[in-house]
Amino acid sequence: MTHKQVIALDVNNVSVAYGGGRLALRQASLQVQGGSVCGLVGMNGSGKSTLFKTVMGFLPPLRGTVQVFGQPVIRAQKAGLIAYVPQSEDVDWNFPVSVREVVMMGRQGKMGWLRRPNAVDETLVEESLERVGMSAFMNRQIGELSGGQRKRAFLARALAQEGRLLLLDEPFGGVDVGTSEAIIALMGELRREGRSMLVSTHDLGTLETFCDEVALIADRTVLLYGPTDEVLTADNLAATFGGRSPLHAQPSAKRVEVRP
Amino acid sequence: MTLEFLLEPLQYDFMTRALLVSALVGTVCAVLSCFVILKGWSLMGDAVSHAVLPGVVISYLLGLPFVIGAFFFGLVTVSAIGFIQSRSRVKEDTVIGVVFTALFALGLVMISKISSEVHLSHILFGDVLGIGDSELWQTVIAGTIALIVTLLLRKDLLLYVFDPTHARSIGLNTGVLNYVLLTMLALTIVTALQTVGVILVVAMLITPGATAYLLTDKFSKMLWIAVACGILSAVIGTYGSYFLDGATGACIVLVQSLFFLLAFIFAPKHGQLARRRQQMAERADELGEGGPPAAPRPVLTRVRASGKTEASD
Numbered sequence: 343m344t345h346k347q348v349i350a351l352d353v354n355n356v357s358v359a360y361g362g363g364r365l366a367l368r369q370a371s372l373q374v375q376g377g378s379v380c381g382l383v384g385m386n387g388s389g390k391s392t393l394f395k396t397v398m399g400f401l402p403p404l405r406g407t408v409q410v411f412g413q414p415v416i417r418a419q420k421a422g423l424i425a426y427v428p429q430s431e432d433v434d435w436n437f438p439v440s441v442r443e444v445v446m447m448g449r450q451g452k453m454g455w456l457r458r459p460n461a462v463d464e465t466l467v468e469e470s471l472e473r474v475g476m477s478a479f480m481n482r483q484i485g486e487l488s489g490g491q492r493k494r495a496f497l498a499r500a501l502a503q504e505g506r507l508l509l510l511d512e513p514f515g516g517v518d519v520g521t522s523e524a525i526i527a528l529m530g531e532l533r534r535e536g537r538s539m540l541v542s543t544h545d546l547g548t549l550e551t552f553c554d555e556v557a558l559i560a561d562r563t564v565l566l567y568g569p570t571d572e573v574l575t576a577d578n579l580a581a582t583f584g585g586r587s588p589l590h591a592q593p594s595a596k597r598v599e600v601r602p
Numbered sequence: 603m604t605l606e607f608l609l610e611p612l613q614y615d616f617m618t619r620a621l622l623v624s625a626l627v628g629t630v631c632a633v634l635s636c637f638v639i640l641k642g643w644s645l646m647g648d649a650v651s652h653a654v655l656p657g658v659v660i661s662y663l664l665g666l667p668f669v670i671g672a673f674f675f676g677l678v679t680v681s682a683i684g685f686i687q688s689r690s691r692v693k694e695d696t697v698i699g700v701v702f703t704a705l706f707a708l709g710l711v712m713i714s715k716i717s718s719e720v721h722l723s724h725i726l727f728g729d730v731l732g733i734g735d736s737e738l739w740q741t742v743i744a745g746t747i748a749l750i751v752t753l754l755l756r757k758d759l760l761l762y763v764f765d766p767t768h769a770r771s772i773g774l775n776t777g778v779l780n781y782v783l784l785t786m787l788a789l790t791i792v793t794a795l796q797t798v799g800v801i802l803v804v805a806m807l808i809t810p811g812a813t814a815y816l817l818t819d820k821f822s823k824m825l826w827i828a829v830a831c832g833i834l835s836a837v838i839g840t841y842g843s844y845f846l847d848g849a850t851g852a853c854i855v856l857v858q859s860l861f862f863l864l865a866f867i868f869a870p871k872h873g874q875l876a877r878r879r880q881q882m883a884e885r886a887d888e889l890g891e892g893g894p895p896a897a898p899r900p901v902l903t904r905v906r907a908s909g910k911t912e913a914s915d
Binding site: 416433448451505509 | 640754757758760761764765767768770771772773774815818819820821823824
């Protein structure tokens with residue numbers, strides 16, 4: 343594929359600290375190739391959220407650089423290249439907005455200064471809703487949806503935005519098996535269109551079905567990233583999850599060589 | 603006869619002025635209140651409104667329009683809160699409490715020591731019936747600016763309140779939006795000072811929005827409902843205060859609280875009665891009253907393979 347030559351996301355040796363001075367990410371490096379899906383795996387508090395926030399430009403790196411399609415984060419955002427799908431816990435589901443309005447928010451950056459949607463925006467919103475199978479629910483208030491429908495609504499927003507790098511924060515959190523499969527199928531389609539994805543997940547079992555690459559995060563840094571089958575070994579997972587791989591029944595004796 | 607009685611207050615120039623000013627203040631505050639309650643800034647509103655007190659006194663001393671000093675101190679409060687919070691381990695509500703009580707106390711000391719001519723009670727509780735020409739114009743100008751800026755930017759502000767991460771991801775400057783909203787908050791408070799006073803401003807800034815929030819699930823409707831509540835309560839409150847010969851600001855706030863109470867009980871979907879009805883319906887359904895017996899629930903036969911998917915990082 344032609345998209346493979348570009349690097350969608352390049353996190354190079356990045357360290358990040360919160361306001362209080364505590365280091366939240368230490369010399370983390372990670373690349374997502376154009377048109378590929380990268381899984382982000384690690385325990386709670388390992389630095390996954392921090393990495394997301396850094397890629398979104400919320401936390402300026404102390405050292406190192408983050409580039410999206412060869413541009414600094416701010417420029418990539420102005421160009422609408424980065425789409426973000428939040429995890430369910432981060433959304434106020436009582437907020438007085440409808441599904442359609444949420445999806446329209448994906449277009450807002452491209453509207454004029456009065457933020458009036460034009461015909462293109464309307465069409466894209468409808469197509470995006472159609473694509474995730476949410477057209478029938480577009481006038482519902484977002485809190486009236488099931489867990490799976492909520493995810494789909496926000497996926498539709500990312501589609502409407504036409505972002506080229508999608509950040510999905512726990513897309514399988516609190517959804518049923520059917521929705522999981524639908525989301526994985528959709529990610530496959532998007533990948534074939536040449537879009538790149540960074541997906542944080544706890545669901546190790548499905549990683550191999552949709553990830554080209556996997557990055558293991560532990561102790562506030564990226565331990566290792568690379569092709570899924572090479573990274574997802576018992577030893578590597580044991581190192582990530584502190585002792586024993588949740589995927590492999592056999593506990594392993596030797597530990598992985600950890601990147602500096 | 604009744605009509606005559608009701609029209610009596612309108613013969614007085616001060617009453618028509620008071621009605622117009624309080625209706626404008628009600629409108630501006632109502633619009634802001636929709637953002638304030640969704641963002642969870644009620645305490646911030648309370649803080650800024652108290653903390654402008656020294657600004658009012660200083661304006662008086664320097665012979666400046668009170669709007670300028672109050673607005674300046676509003677911004678000082680917001681900045682001080684942001685500064686201390688980002689640089690200490692103390693939680694936000696604590697920082698807000700410390701900052702605004704400090705500034706409010708400073709204002710009280712200034713009034714008692716420096717200028718005995720400033721009427722403390724007028725600043726604390728408002729005096730819309732006695733509003734002078736200069737205050738009237740200051741109120742109108744500040745209120746109009748706050749209203750226009752907020753309405754023009756409402757879509758970006760709403761997106762920022764709902765999902766700042768997404769707002770950022772489409773290239774909006776969330777830092778600027780945050781300060782625009784805070785600045786409009788300060789400006790609105792300044793607008794309402796003359797009408798309801800420092801202590802009760804916060805009611806104007808949350809109650810109409812909260813009432814509307816109970817009545818609708820659409821933000822555009824919420825804005826209209828809040829504005830209707832704001833204007834109605836301003837007019838009824840001002841009118842009522844004439845007949846009661848009571849404090850105007852407090853009367854307005856009471857009417858607003860009454861609207862909220864009505865919505866809390868009778869709102870079609872989120873009100874207490876509707877909730878009760880829904881619970882009763884569910885219970886009746888479960889017990890199979892007045893219908894065919896409910897089908898037995900399918901028993902879960904196997905535990906799902908993957909365990910915890912809910913937890914977040």
